[in-house]
Amino acid sequence: MLGRFVRVAEQDRPTVELEVDGSPCQALEGDTLLVAVLSQRNTLRQSEFGDGDRAGFCLMGACQDCWVWTPTGERLRACTTQVSAGLRVMTHPPGEDVWPNLA
Amino acid sequence: MTGPGNNKATDVIVVGGGIMGASTAFFLRKRGHSVRLIERGLVGQQASGVNFGNIRRQGRNLVQLPLSNRARGIWERLPELVGENCEYLCTGQLRVSYDAEGAEDLETYARDAREHGLDLEILGPEALRQRYAWLGPDIVLGSLAPQDGHANPRLTGPAFGRAALKAGAIIEENTEVLAVEKTGDDFEVQIVGGDRFRAPAVLLATGAWAGPVAARFGEPVPMVSRGPHMGVTEPVPYRIKPSVGVKTRVPGETVYLRQVERGNIVFGGGMRNEVDLEAIRVYPKPEYTLHQLPLLQRVLPGIEKLRIIRVWSGIEGYMPDDQPVMGPSGKLPGLYYAFGFSGAGFQIGPGVGDVMAELIATGATSTPIEAFDIRRFAATA
Amino acid sequence: MAEPRVVVIGAGPAGIRAAQALVAAGLRPAVVDEGLCSGGQIYRRQPANFKRPYEALYGFEAKKARAVHTTFDDLSNAIDYHPETLAWNLSGNTLHLVRNDIADTLDFDALILATGATDRLLPLRGWTLPGCYSLGASQIALKAQACAIGERVVFLGTGPLLYLISYQYAQAGVDVAAVLDTSPFSGQIGALPVMASRPSMLAKGLYYRAQLTARRIPVHTSVIPLQIEGETSVSGVRFRTGKGKEQQLVADAVGMGFHLRSETQLADLAHCEFDFDEELAQWAPVADVDGRSSVPGVYLAGDGARILGADSAEITGELAALAVLSDLERPVSGQRVQKLRQGRERMERFRRGLAMAFPWPAFLARGVEYDVLLCRCEAISAGELRSSASQCGAPELNRAKALIRVGMGRCQGRYCGHAAAEVLADMRGESLRDVGRLRGQGPVKPLSCNTRMKVSK
Numbered sequence: 001m002l003g004r005f006v007r008v009a010e011q012d013r014p015t016v017e018l019e020v021d022g023s024p025c026q027a028l029e030g031d032t033l034l035v036a037v038l039s040q041r042n043t044l045r046q047s048e049f050g051d052g053d054r055a056g057f058c059l060m061g062a063c064q065d066c067w068v069w070t071p072t073g074e075r076l077r078a079c080t081t082q083v084s085a086g087l088r089v090m091t092h093p094p095g096e097d098v099w100p101n102l103a
Numbered sequence: 104m105t106g107p108g109n110n111k112a113t114d115v116i117v118v119g120g121g122i123m124g125a126s127t128a129f130f131l132r133k134r135g136h137s138v139r140l141i142e143r144g145l146v147g148q149q150a151s152g153v154n155f156g157n158i159r160r161q162g163r164n165l166v167q168l169p170l171s172n173r174a175r176g177i178w179e180r181l182p183e184l185v186g187e188n189c190e191y192l193c194t195g196q197l198r199v200s201y202d203a204e205g206a207e208d209l210e211t212y213a214r215d216a217r218e219h220g221l222d223l224e225i226l227g228p229e230a231l232r233q234r235y236a237w238l239g240p241d242i243v244l245g246s247l248a249p250q251d252g253h254a255n256p257r258l259t260g261p262a263f264g265r266a267a268l269k270a271g272a273i274i275e276e277n278t279e280v281l282a283v284e285k286t287g288d289d290f291e292v293q294i295v296g297g298d299r300f301r302a303p304a305v306l307l308a309t310g311a312w313a314g315p316v317a318a319r320f321g322e323p324v325p326m327v328s329r330g331p332h333m334g335v336t337e338p339v340p341y342r343i344k345p346s347v348g349v350k351t352r353v354p355g356e357t358v359y360l361r362q363v364e365r366g367n368i369v370f371g372g373g374m375r376n377e378v379d380l381e382a383i384r385v386y387p388k389p390e391y392t393l394h395q396l397p398l399l400q401r402v403l404p405g406i407e408k409l410r411i412i413r414v415w416s417g418i419e420g421y422m423p424d425d426q427p428v429m430g431p432s433g434k435l436p437g438l439y440y441a442f443g444f445s446g447a448g449f450q451i452g453p454g455v456g457d458v459m460a461e462l463i464a465t466g467a468t469s470t471p472i473e474a475f476d477i478r479r480f481a482a483t484a
Numbered sequence: 485m486a487e488p489r490v491v492v493i494g495a496g497p498a499g500i501r502a503a504q505a506l507v508a509a510g511l512r513p514a515v516v517d518e519g520l521c522s523g524g525q526i527y528r529r530q531p532a533n534f535k536r537p538y539e540a541l542y543g544f545e546a547k548k549a550r551a552v553h554t555t556f557d558d559l560s561n562a563i564d565y566h567p568e569t570l571a572w573n574l575s576g577n578t579l580h581l582v583r584n585d586i587a588d589t590l591d592f593d594a595l596i597l598a599t600g601a602t603d604r605l606l607p608l609r610g611w612t613l614p615g616c617y618s619l620g621a622s623q624i625a626l627k628a629q630a631c632a633i634g635e636r637v638v639f640l641g642t643g644p645l646l647y648l649i650s651y652q653y654a655q656a657g658v659d660v661a662a663v664l665d666t667s668p669f670s671g672q673i674g675a676l677p678v679m680a681s682r683p684s685m686l687a688k689g690l691y692y693r694a695q696l697t698a699r700r701i702p703v704h705t706s707v708i709p710l711q712i713e714g715e716t717s718v719s720g721v722r723f724r725t726g727k728g729k730e731q732q733l734v735a736d737a738v739g740m741g742f743h744l745r746s747e748t749q750l751a752d753l754a755h756c757e758f759d760f761d762e763e764l765a766q767w768a769p770v771a772d773v774d775g776r777s778s779v780p781g782v783y784l785a786g787d788g789a790r791i792l793g794a795d796s797a798e799i800t801g802e803l804a805a806l807a808v809l810s811d812l813e814r815p816v817s818g819q820r821v822q823k824l825r826q827g828r829e830r831m832e833r834f835r836r837g838l839a840m841a842f843p844w845p846a847f848l849a850r851g852v853e854y855d856v857l858l859c860r861c862e863a864i865s866a867g868e869l870r871s872s873a874s875q876c877g878a879p880e881l882n883r884a885k886a887l888i889r890v891g892m893g894r895c896q897g898r899y900c901g902h903a904a905a906e907v908l909a910d911m912r913g914e915s916l917r918d919v920g921r922l923r924g925q926g927p928v929k930p931l932s933c934n935t936r937m938k939v940s941k
Contacts, residue, residue, distance in 0.1 A: 004633070007630060008630055030531035030533045049365070053716060057899070058603065062602045065861070065895070067894070101237050101405060258887065389574070389926060399933060400934070406933045411930065413896065414925060
């Protein structure tokens with residue numbers, strides 16, 4: 001499956017290049033990070049407690065179930081983050097070189 | 104929680120169901136004494152339940168170390184004693200300093216503590232960096248207590264309460280004590296609703312609220328109530344094993360943190376909150392959270408990437424000399440005190456229970472507690 | 485006397501109308517809003533580079549949405565607007581704000597909390613699977629991002645939003661597999677006379693429903709949802725019909741919600757008194773008819789105070805502002821207040837009708853099986869809550885939270901609190917009131933450890 005979310009309108013927007021888990025991911029200007037990732041992929045993050053993947057839930061910054069990592073250890077709430085060119089994110093936690101040690 | 108039977112007379116009445124009262128009730132039952140514990144709210148709800156959760160001997164005043172060592176033995180046997188480990192992790196406690204003064208204090212302490220059965224490992228900057236690459240660059244010295252660790256305070260008080268209940272103690276929660284009076288050889292404890300209970304011995308273990316009662320028995324104490332300022336981050340991969348604290352002579356610069364196995368980082372330190380004893384409430388000041396952030400980053404720079412998901416406080420009683428009031432009353436035979444643990448009662452809690460039970464049951468204890476005697480305030484108060 | 489400092493939290497319909505009334509009275513209020521731009525959730529705006537017209541976005545509500553947006557835009561020079569700003573805590577008369585990790589404070593003489601609402605959820609096996617979203621999320625995806633949450637969507641739950649969003653998805657050309665309503669149809673018929681207090685609202689509800697039927701989208705009432713199916717992702721929904729027949733639907737997404745719950749964290753941190761509202765089956769901050777809370781200087785408006793909907797939010801926003809003005813001894817038109825109160829009362833009647841038509845299915849929350857995750861943040865199952873509460877003793881919700889971490893995670897119980905209360909009450913054979921509510925703790929939402937105080941003010 002190519003992505004979870006289906007665009008139904010507003011598709012004639014300029015594209016923005018992101019990187020998800022090291023692979024290129026094309027988003028559209030005005031996308032939230034959540035929409036950008038989920039229009040190309042199935043999941044956003046892993047539950048911290050081993051119960052599987054998550055892909056957000058409320059989309060309004062309330063449930064906090066869409067926090068993703070960046071390769072340098074930053075945390076981003078995908079549903080309230082606007083995409084910008086060159087943004088890099090990961091759907092899994094970083095290694096020890098990034099957390100707790102600073103990259 | 105309530106207990107078996109409803110006899111109005113027991114060997115001991117414990118007033119206050121924090122970790123001190125609950126563990127005393129438990130150890131009294133182990134010694135075969137009948138005991139009634141009366142708690143205004145729920146067992147382990149106040150200072151016992153909201154503190155940082157350090158299981159540390161390191162850094163304690165040396166006179167507390169025998170008691171602290173005794174407590175350590177109990178922490179190690181927690182599952183056997185109370186049926187669960189309360190998330191106790193013996194992962195070490197690391198104290199670090201940023202300057203020569205702090206380093207000197209750590210080294211002096213390490214030297215002195217050895218005589219009291221506490222072996223500490225002093226680590227220079229190189230060794231620290233090698234072992235704990237996540238430590239901040241300002242740190243000049245560390246002192247590791249490999250046998251210290253941390254546990255979950257929210258679980259510990261209730262676990263002792265349940266264990267005491269199971270061992271036959273009567274536990275009365277949501278029960279407020281109106282008056283404690285000596286009538287003849289016995290004490291009479293009257294509760295809201297009118298019931299009166301009798302016992303030849305009473306332990307007052309009501310934390311920050313003990314002052315007025317002790318004063319009524321002619322033993323006022325200069326206790327001050329404050330709320331520690333605590334917080335916790337979101338869960339992240341579990342990679343910080345020891346509990347970490349800053350040793351500093353700079354007021355307000357102390358900060359401490361620990362990562363729980365589930366991944367959250369619990370932290371505290373900096374400023375202490377004003378409390379409302381009457382309403383039993385303390386509202387953690389937002390400013391104090393902001394005050395903590397640079398302090399936390401200095402110890403653990405990587406924390407700047409994380410988010411705080413919750414802050415809290417609780418109500419603790421502080422004595423001017425930071426030593427608890429623990430032992431027999433100087434005025435009334437049969438009356439005992441265990442309060443005023445000055446923000447450092449959690450680790451010694453089960454030891455306090457064991458010692459108080461021994462003291463009440465036998466009239467003496469093998470652990471030195473003279474320094475904690477309430478009579479030290481008799482002249483000043 | 486210095487100009488009174490009035491702060492409005494939230495720039496949805498309630499906050500906007502409150503700000504408007506304050507400006508009209510000659511004040512310069514501050515408006516603090518988490519959103520990138522004003523509008524709130526129901527009148528959420530699409531990004532600036534999107535081109536769909538109001539009619540496409542808001543349907544019947546296009547006129548209202550435009551009016552609310554225009555009102556706010558026209559206020560831009562008359563207010564101090566703080567967008568993308570979280571009021572993360574509050575202490576006395578000082579509000580603590582944060583924007584992009586920069587903290588600031590804002591002192592106030594009067595504070596209007598127009599903090600809105602989120603979906604009210606209950607757990608269902610599989611509800612943490614990727615592909616399951618709240619109803620609100622389903623709408624936001626469509627409205628603000630022009631996306632559907634999947635290719636074939638099941639909408640599940642109850643309440644007016646269930647039908648509105650199903651209709652909006654169908655209208656956008658998305659394959660809606662079915663609408664599964666846990667409420668009985670008979671209740672909806674029975675509530676019609678009560679809901680007639682707002683004929684246009686009622687007509688819209690009936691229209692959405694008729695449209696779904698016209699598009700041959702199955703609408704089931706009295707549904708017992710059994711499971712959101714899927715291994716690593718939503719693949720379908722299993723449910724029992726009102727007649728007791730088990731059915732299975734293939735779908736790659738589910739939108740679920742059971743009406744709304746108020747966002748009350750700030751009211752809690754402001755020490756507002758709360759009371760249990762039997763009708764709403766939830767705790768709510770106590771407020772008088774104009775929105776005065778139990779704390780002097782703190783006012784409540786919109787769905788954050790009481791779930792009455794967007795139209796009501798416009799009314800209660802203005803009412804709260806007039807209450808502020810009146811308490812500041814500024815002239816206020818008694819006639820206007822009277823009219824607003826009457827409007828609010830009409831909304832109340834309609835709300836009662838909605839509650840009859842779409843009851844909160846407490847029985848579902850109470851019947852959640854042991855191994856189903858209750859708390860999404862901390863991954864705590866209903867069974868863990870039950871066994872901890874019975875073995876360790878948890879007479880109320882905060883004790884359960886302390887012992888088992890239910891409601892202790894990042895969302896602070898927003899999405900599990902109601903169900904956790906039901907489970908605990910069920911276990912103890914007590915009422916929801918008896919088991920209490922999760923006390924609010926700061927920060928209102930996660931706060932960066934890199935937050936720094938603004939340097940100069």
